[in-house]
Amino acid sequence: MKAAYFMEHGGPQVLRYGDLPDPVAKAGEVLIDVHAASVNGADWKVRAGESATLTAFPHIPGRDFSGVISALGAGVSEFKAGDAVFGVCDQGIEGAYAEKIAVRAAIVAKKPESLTHLECAALALISLTAISSIEDCLQLKSGETILIQGGAGGVAGFAIQLAKHIGARVITTASAANHEYLRSLGADQIIDYNAQDFTQTVSLCDAVFDSIGGDVALRSFAVLRPGGRAAFIASGPQPLVPPRADLIALRPDARRNRPHLERMLALVKAGAVRVPEITVYALAQAAAAHAVSEGRHLRGKLVFKVR
Ligand SMILES: NC(=O)c1ccc[n+]([C@@H]2O[C@H](COP(=O)([O-])OP(=O)(O)OC[C@H]3O[C@@H](n4cnc5c(N)ncnc54)[C@H](OP(=O)(O)O)[C@@H]3O)[C@@H](O)[C@H]2O)c1
Numbered sequence: 552m553k554a555a556y557f558m559e560h561g562g563p564q565v566l567r568y569g570d571l572p573d574p575v576a577k578a579g580e581v582l583i584d585v586h587a588a589s590v591n592g593a594d595w596k597v598r599a600g601e602s603a604t605l606t607a608f609p610h611i612p613g614r615d616f617s618g619v620i621s622a623l624g625a626g627v628s629e630f631k632a633g634d635a636v637f638g639v640c641d642q643g644i645e646g647a648y649a650e651k652i653a654v655r656a657a658i659v660a661k662k663p664e665s666l667t668h669l670e671c672a673a674l675a676l677i678s679l680t681a682i683s684s685i686e687d688c689l690q691l692k693s694g695e696t697i698l699i700q701g702g703a704g705g706v707a708g709f710a711i712q713l714a715k716h717i718g719a720r721v722i723t724t725a726s727a728a729n730h731e732y733l734r735s736l737g738a739d740q741i742i743d744y745n746a747q748d749f750t751q752t753v754s755l756c757d758a759v760f761d762s763i764g765g766d767v768a769l770r771s772f773a774v775l776r777p778g779g780r781a782a783f784i785a786s787g788p789q790p791l792v793p794p795r796a797d798l799i800a801l802r803p804d805a806r807r808n809r810p811h812l813e814r815m816l817a818l819v820k821a822g823a824v825r826v827p828e829i830t831v832y833a834l835a836q837a838a839a840a841h842a843v844s845e846g847r848h849l850r851g852k853l854v855f856k857v858r
Contacts, residue, residue, distance in 0.1 A: 554649035555837035555855075556609040560600030563838040563845065571609060574646070574653040576624035581656045583618040583636065586668035588647035588834075590853040591615070591676050591705070595845045596786070597645070612837075613647025615639045615675035616654075617668040618857075627656045635662040637671035639679055639807045647672075648837055650857055660812035666819065670826045673852040674709075676805070677827070678815035681709035684760055684782045684803035685717070686814075693718030695757035698749070698774050700767055702738060703729035703850045706784060707762045708827050711736045714760075716823035722753055724763075729850055732828070750774060761785065772798055827851035 552573050557565040576582040594612045596602040617637035620630050630636065638659035646652050662671050684706075685691050697714050701707045702723030714721045715737035722740040725733055730741045742749050744767075755776040761768045764785030771781055772793050780799040783791055791800045818824040828851030832840045840853045 552650040553834065554609075554611050555613075555834045556611045556648070557598055558608045558610075560598065560605070562599070563595070563841040565598065566838040566841060568835040568837065571611070571649070573651050574649075576622050576627075576653045578625040579627060579655055579657070580624040580653045581620045581627060581630055581636070581659065582622040582624075582651060582653050583616065583659075584621045585616050585618040585647060585650055585652055585857045587618070587672035587857060588613045588616045588649075588855045589672045589675070590832075590840050590844050590855070592785070592844060594645075595841045598841060599845075602786070611646040611649050613640075613645055613649070613855075615672055616647040616652055617662055617671035617675070618652075621651070624653070624656070630656060630659075635668070636660060637662045637668070637675055638809075638812060639676045639805075641807060648834060648855060650834075658808055660809045660816070663816060663820075666816075666826070669829055669831065669854050669856060673705075673827055673829050673854050674815060674819070675812065677705040677709050677852065678818075678824075679807060679811045680706045680784060680803070680805040681713055682811050682814055682818075683805045684784060685710050685713045687806065688801050688803040689758045689760065689780055689782050691717050691719050691758055694720075696720040696722065696755075697758040697760060698753055698756045698771065699723045699738075699760045699762075700749075700771060701725070701762040701785075702733045702736070702741070704762050705827060705852050707760070708733075708736055708851065709824060710760050710762075711738050712824040713818065716818065716821075719758075722756070724749055724767075726848070732850060736825075758782070772800075829854050831856050
């Protein structure tokens with residue numbers, strides 16, 4: 552099969568495009584002909600060796616995919632060859648930047664006809680992360696106010712729409728060029744972080760969802776009311792200790808399972824959440840896609856059209 556992969560950690564240029572052996576579906580797995588796979592912020596960190604040092608190469612990056620089942624491993628009876636499915640690899644497993652991937656059947660969901668493979672791949676991991684963060688972890692409620700840091704990004708864009716659907720008031724941060732886009736997602740108040748200090752503009756929030764990390768994450772505690780809670784998904788000082796004893800810092804665990812994928816499908820079907828803006832790349836252009844992702848100013852999602 553063709554795949555985008557790397558043989559050593561480094562910059563985007565270490566990504567190669569070429570032939571690697573086909574994977575095989577083990578017991579409990581399905582083999583999927585990948586039609587689309589998306590780029591996530593974590594992908595370039597793994598490639599650069601920032602999040603972990605890999606010892607086995609070649610390494611195929613990529614966590615979410617959409618495609619068609621071509622073979623079943625032993626014991627799989629809930630799917631048949633030809634079923635269109637999508638999902639996210641188990642924690643610690645990658646390999647979606649390829650024409651084929653073998654995945655545990657229990658964690659994939661059927662792709663609805665109303666969404667394309669590109670759309671399902673774009674939505675998979677960002678939706679699991681946003682749903683796990685906003686609903687499971689922060690348990691955001693109607694009438695609450697939330698500050699969502701980095702609104703124009705993939706996860707945050709989904710989180711804005713989910714928070715509005717829940718009935719919360721949403722404040723978000725982005726550069727000025729993205730404000731119209733964020734208004735279209737439903738944000739009530741948008742702060743240009745290049746021109747304004749959010750700690751001087753926002754106060755007494757019930758919750759913060761941070762997708763930026765570093766100093767932005769640390770300063771986010773300042774906007775919370777007593778008893779407020781903050782969830783952090785980007786890298787930053789570990790552990791994130793609140794400066795006041797009355798604040799709660801949380802690290803959401805993105806649930807990579809079928810019920811959360813189906814929750815996302817229900818939200819899309821209900822019109823609560825729409826598909827993010829998608830920029831399409833060929834797998835052979837993986838290095839170019841990573842350079843954009845690493846630049847930290849992309850809007851929406853980068854998706855590989857694999858076949
Ligand atoms: N993708 C996932 O499912 C997932 C899962 C778990 C964790 N994470 C982590 O979450 C983080 C975000 O990932 P992502 O893929 O959602 O985002 P992304 O698409 O990489 O987000 C980039 C966005 O960040 C904005 N931005 C950059 N600096 C900012 C600042 N100082 N203040 C406010 N906004 C700023 C940019 O908007 P402007 O152009 O307007 O600046 C840009 O739209 C990454 O660290 C990633 O590793 C992602």
